[in-house]
Every structure is written in structure tokens, then in C-alpha cells.
Amino acid sequence: MAHILQSIRTLRGCTGASNIVLQLSKELVNRGHKTTVMSRTINSEAVRAVGAKPVRVSPLLTKSREGWYRAVQRRISQANADLVIGHGDLMVQDVLFLHNMVKATHAALYGTTTCEDSDHGRLHEQILCQGQWKLVVANSPMMAEELQQRYAIPPPRILTLMPGIDLRRFCPAAPAQRAGMKQAMGLRPDKFVVGFITSGSFRKRGLDQFAQTVAQLAVPVQLLIVGRDEPGPYLRGLDYVHHRQLAQVAQAYYATDVMLHTAYYEEFGMVVAEAMACGTPVITSRQVGASALLPALPLPARPDPDAFAQLLNRLLTEPDDYRHWQQQGLQAVQALSWQAYAEKFVQALPQLGFAL
Numbered sequence: 001m002a003h004i005l006q007s008i009r010t011l012r013g014c015t016g017a018s019n020i021v022l023q024l025s026k027e028l029v030n031r032g033h034k035t036t037v038m039s040r041t042i043n044s045e046a047v048r049a050v051g052a053k054p055v056r057v058s059p060l061l062t063k064s065r066e067g068w069y070r071a072v073q074r075r076i077s078q079a080n081a082d083l084v085i086g087h088g089d090l091m092v093q094d095v096l097f098l099h100n101m102v103k104a105t106h107a108a109l110y111g112t113t114t115c116e117d118s119d120h121g122r123l124h125e126q127i128l129c130q131g132q133w134k135l136v137v138a139n140s141p142m143m144a145e146e147l148q149q150r151y152a153i154p155p156p157r158i159l160t161l162m163p164g165i166d167l168r169r170f171c172p173a174a175p176a177q178r179a180g181m182k183q184a185m186g187l188r189p190d191k192f193v194v195g196f197i198t199s200g201s202f203r204k205r206g207l208d209q210f211a212q213t214v215a216q217l218a219v220p221v222q223l224l225i226v227g228r229d230e231p232g233p234y235l236r237g238l239d240y241v242h243h244r245q246l247a248q249v250a251q252a253y254y255a256t257d258v259m260l261h262t263a264y265y266e267e268f269g270m271v272v273a274e275a276m277a278c279g280t281p282v283i284t285s286r287q288v289g290a291s292a293l294l295p296a297l298p299l300p301a302r303p304d305p306d307a308f309a310q311l312l313n314r315l316l317t318e319p320d321d322y323r324h325w326q327q328q329g330l331q332a333v334q335a336l337s338w339q340a341y342a343e344k345f346v347q348a349l350p351q352l353g354f355a356l
Contacts, residue, residue, distance in 0.1 A: 001032050001033055001034060002033045002034070002082040002083060002354075003033070003034045003035075003036070003079070003080065003081045003082050003083075004028055004033050004034070004035050004036070004081065004082065004083045004085065005035075005036045005037075005038065005076060005079055005081035005083070005084050005085065006021055006024070006025060006035070006036070006037050006038070006052075006085045006086075006087065007037075007038045007039070007072050007076065007084070007085070007086050007087060007089065007090055007093070008021050008037070008038075008039050008087035008088075008089070009039065009040050009041075009065065009068050009087075009088070009089045010039065010040060010041045011037065011039040011041065011042045011043055011046070011047070012041065012043050013043040013046040015199045015200070016099065016163065016199070016268065016269075016270040017087060017088075017097075017099040018043070018046075019163070019270065020087075020097065020099070020163055021037060021087060022046055022047065022050050022052075023050075023163075023164065023338040023341070023342075024085075024338075024341070024342060024345070025037060025047070025050045025051070025052040026050035026051065026052075026338070027338055027339060027341070027342030028342065029050060029051035029052060030051075031342075031346070034053075035051070035052040035053070036052065036053045036054075036055055036079065036081070037052050037053070037054055037055065038055045038056075038057055038072055038075060038076070039054070039055075039056060039057070040056070040057055040068055042054050042055075042056050044056070055075070057071050057072050057075060058071075064119055065089055065119045065120060065123045066119065066122075066123055068089055069089050069090050069091055069123070072089075072090065073090065073091065073092060076090075076092075082354070083095070083349075083354055085097060086133070087099060088100060088124070088127070089123065089127075090127070090131070091126065091127060091130070091131045091132065092131065092132045092133075093131075093132070093133050094133065094134055094135070094352060094354070095133065095134065095135045095136075095137060095352070096127065096131070096133040096135070096136045096137065097136075097137045098136055098137065098138060098139070098143065098147075098267075099139065099267060100120075100124065100267060101143060101146050101265070101267055102120060102121045102124040102125075103121070103124075103125075103150065104146050104150070104265055105204065105264070105265045106121070107265075108264040108265035108287060109203070109204065109264050109265070128147075128151050128153075129151065134157070134352045135157055135158075135159055135348065135351075135352055136153060136157060136158055136159070137158075137159045137160075137161050137345070138158055138159070138160045138161070138267075139160075139161065139162065139163060139267045139268035139289055140160065140162055140267060140268050140289025140290065140292055141160055141289070141292050142267070142286070142287075142288075142289045142291075142292065143160070143267050143268075143289055144158050144160045156351075159344075159345070159348045161341055161344055161345060162268065162273075162289075162290070162292070162293070162336065162341075163268060163270060163273070163336070163341060164336045164337045164338035164339070164340060164341040165270070165273050165274055165277055165333060165336050165337070165338075166338070167277055167333070167334070167336075167337070169250060170250055170253070170274045170277035170278050171277060171278065171279075172277075172278060172279035172330070173254045173278065173279065177254060178254045178255065181251055181254040181255040182255045184251070184255075185224065185241060185243065185251065185252070185255045186241045187222055187224060187241055187255055188222055191220070191221065191222040192219065192221045192222070192257050192258075192316060193221065193222050193223070193224050193255060193256050193257045193258075194214055194221050194222075194223055194224070194256070194257065194258055194259075194260050194312070195223075195224045195225075195226070195252060195253070195255070195256030195257075195258070195259040195260070195275075195280070196210050196223065196224070196225050196226070196227070196231075196259075196260060196261075196262075197224070197225075197226040197227070197249065197252050197253070197256070197259060197271050197275070198226070198227045198271060199227065199228075199271075200227070201229065202227055202229040202230075202231060202234065203229075204263060204264060204265070204266070205227075205261070205262065205263045205264075205266070206262035206263050206264050206303055207225075207229075207231060207234045207235075207262070208234055209262040209264075209303050209304075209305050209308070210234070210260055210262045211234050211235055211238065212305035213260060213262065213305040213308040213309045213312065214238060214260075214309075214312075215238075216305065216306070216309035216313075217309060217312060217313060217316065218313045218316065218317065219316055219317070220239070221239075221316070222239050222240070222241070223235065223238055223239060223240035223241070224240070224241055224243075224252060224255055224256055225240050225241070225242045225243070226242075226243050226244075226245075226246060226249070226252045227244070228244050228245065249271075249274065250274070250278055253274060253275045253278035253280045254278060254280075256275070256280050257280070257281075258280065258281050258282070258283060258312060258315050258316075258322075259271070259272075259275045259280050259281070259282045259283070260282075260283050260284075260308060260312060261282055261283070261284035261288060262284070262285075262303050262305075262308065263284070263285075263287065263288050263303065264287065264303055265287050265288075266287070266288045266289060266290075267289050268288075268289040268290050269284070269288045269289060269290040269291075270290075272284060272288060272290035272291070272293075273290055273293065273332075273333050273336060275329075276293070276329030276330060276332060276333050277329075277330070277333045279326055279329075279330060280326075280329075281315060281322060281325040281326045281329055282294075282329060283299070283308055283311050283312055283315070283325075284299060285299055285300045285301065285302055285303045285304070285307075285308075286299055286300070286301045286302070287301075287302050287303060293329075293332035293333065294328055294329065294332055296328065297325065297328055298311070299311075
């Protein structure tokens with residue numbers, strides 16, 4: 001039995017990165033390994049639920065990201081772990097799971113890669129260019145390519161692992177159930193609903209482009225917005241319902257006829273895979289890592305409201321196109337599972353000198 005330690009600055013249980021930490025912990029525990037999760041803001045109940053040990057590092061020591069990594073590195077040095085996995089805030093680790101490409105995101109949003117003046121951007125550059133790690137895990141082929149091109153990281157040091165999903169939790173629903181979910185969420189069952197669903201920033205996820213897209217549609221639609229930010233400034237004059245948070249995000253996928261994921265740049269996009277598993281077609285761009293699951297669909301290279309509107313109008317008015325898009329998504333996610341995710345990770349460890 002090995003002792004595996006994961007470190008993530010914030011683990012609330014509702015983001016893609018948190019989900020990866022929890023699911024990987026669960027699979028490692030199921031393989032008989034002791035697993036510890038260190039975090040500044042930690043959902044201890046969620047960590048214990050997967051069989052791992054939660055350790056909270058006091059916020060008094062971690063006001064900045066640099067302060068966090070120094071504090072947690074000290075704790076790690078005392079933990080006697082066989083394998084240390086960092087999730088973007090450690091300088092020294094065996095495996096770096098990377099969830100954010102700060103320069104690529106900054107370039108997509110602002111047209112410049114200059115972001116070292118921010119705490120996050122500066123530490124991100126230090127980790128990739130000066131940090132001590134043996135393997136970096138990328139959430140998508142798009143991320144892996146970015147690591148090779150921008151940071152000259154050789155392919156043998158990059159492991160591409162697209163996150164898994166729970167196909168028992170995210171699965172298709174009958175039409176009657178979907179209509180009932182629309183009503184339960186304050187939507188009209190007779191209206192075509194376009195969804196914008198995220199646990200992240202509305203700015204990064206492109207809610208402005210979402211609004212520009214739906215303004216071009218051939219028929220009236222209703223919008224379902226799920227996320228913590230305030231959508232009002234983006235959606236003036238549009239018919240929308242906003243939920244800040246849901247106990248079960250699958251409810252939103254069932255209430256949505258098409259999910260429009262207009263992110264400027266997203267390293268993977270768990271909501272894309274989850275929505276498709278629920279039978280909800282997704283329109284996005286190749287600037288979203290999860291688009292690799294849909295190689296045959298005519299997605300635009302970059303987020304483009306005009307291109308999005310053309311595709312969305314097709315799904316609104318052509319039932320055959322809608323069903324094709326839906327089937328492509330359902331087929332794409334069948335190979336995604338957390339068991340396979342953990343197995344691929346474990347299989348990559350011998351090259352680092354570890355055998356779990």
C-alpha cells in the first residue's frame with residue numbers, strides 16, 4: 001500500500017478540478033492506497049466520502065498563492081508520502097495535474113499573454129518553467145499541444161487524460177421527464193431552451209458571445225443560465241431564467257434542449273461531456289478541450305457568434321440534424337469513465353519509478 005498525497009488550493013466539490021481530485025482519490029483508495037488531500041478551503045465531508053483523509057492548511061498561512069505553496073510544501077515534507085500530486089499550486093511535486101493554461105486564457109480574453117503581474121499568472125509560469133515535477137497531466141489534446149508549443153515540454157513528460165464522467169448519474173431522460181424539469185426550473189415546456197451552464201466565470205465562459213448568438217436566432221427561445229455570476233448585464237432584453245447553483249446539475253441538462261458553450265478558452269469543460277451524456281446536444285468551439293470528443297462535427301475553430309448562430313438555427317429547425325448531433329454526443333462519452341482515467345494514470349507511473 002502506497003501513501004499518495006494530493007494538494008489543491010481550493011476543493012469545494014462543485015468544480016471540474018475538485019471533481020478530478022475526488023474521483024482520482026476514490027479510485028486510488030479502491031486500489032488499496034492510503035490517500036490524503038491537502039487544501040486551503042476543503043470540503044472535508046466530500047473527501048471522507050471517497051475514503052481519503054482531508055487536511056486543511058490554515059488560511060492564516062496562505063493569503064497568497066505563493067504563501068499557500070510554501071505552507072503546504074512544509075506540510076508535505078513531513079507527511080512521508082510515496083507520491084505527491086499537485087493541482088497547480090506547488091513548485092515541487094512528482095506529478096503536476098494542470099487545470100488552467102493562464103497565458104492561453106489571457107490571450108483569448110485580452111489579446112495578450114502578459115499576465116505575470118498577477119499572483120496566479122506569475123506562479124503558473126514559475127511552476128511550468130522552473131518547478132520540479134516529473135510528469136504533467138493535461139486535460140485534453142488541446143492542452144497538451146499548448147504545453148509543447150508554448151513551454152517546449154517534450155511529449156514523454158505529458159500525459160493526456162480527458163476526465164471521466166459518471167454515466168449512471170449523467171444519462172438520457174425521457175421526453176416527459178425533460179418537460180417536467182423545464183417546469184420545475186421555471187421554464188416553459190413549450191419553448192426551445194438554450195442553456196449556458198458553468199461553475200466558472202461568465203466572462204471566461206463567454207456569456208457576451210452567448211448573448212450575441214441567441215440574438216441572431218430564427219425563432220424565439222428561452223434561456224437557462226446556471227452559474228454564480230450575475231447575468232443581467234449581458235442579457236438585457238432576453239428571456240432567461242437564472243439559477244446560481246443546483247443540487248444536481250443534471251437537472252439543468254435535462255431542462256435544456258441545446259447547450260451553447262461559448263467559452264473563449266477552456267482547458268476541458270466537464271459540462272460539455274456531462275450534457276452530452278444526458279442526451280443534450282452541445283455547440284462549442286475548438287478552443288474548448290472537450291471538443292476533441294466531437295471530431296466529426298463542424299465546430300468553429302474559435303468562438304464565433306455568427307458561426308454558433310448558424311449551427312444553432314440548424315438544430316432549431318432541422319430535426320434530423322438535432323438527432324445526429326445528439327447521437328454524436330452520446331457516442332462520444334461512452335468511453336469516458338473514472339475507472340479508465342485512474343487506470344491510465346497508474347499505467348503511466350512506472351516511467352517515473354513508481355509502481356502502484
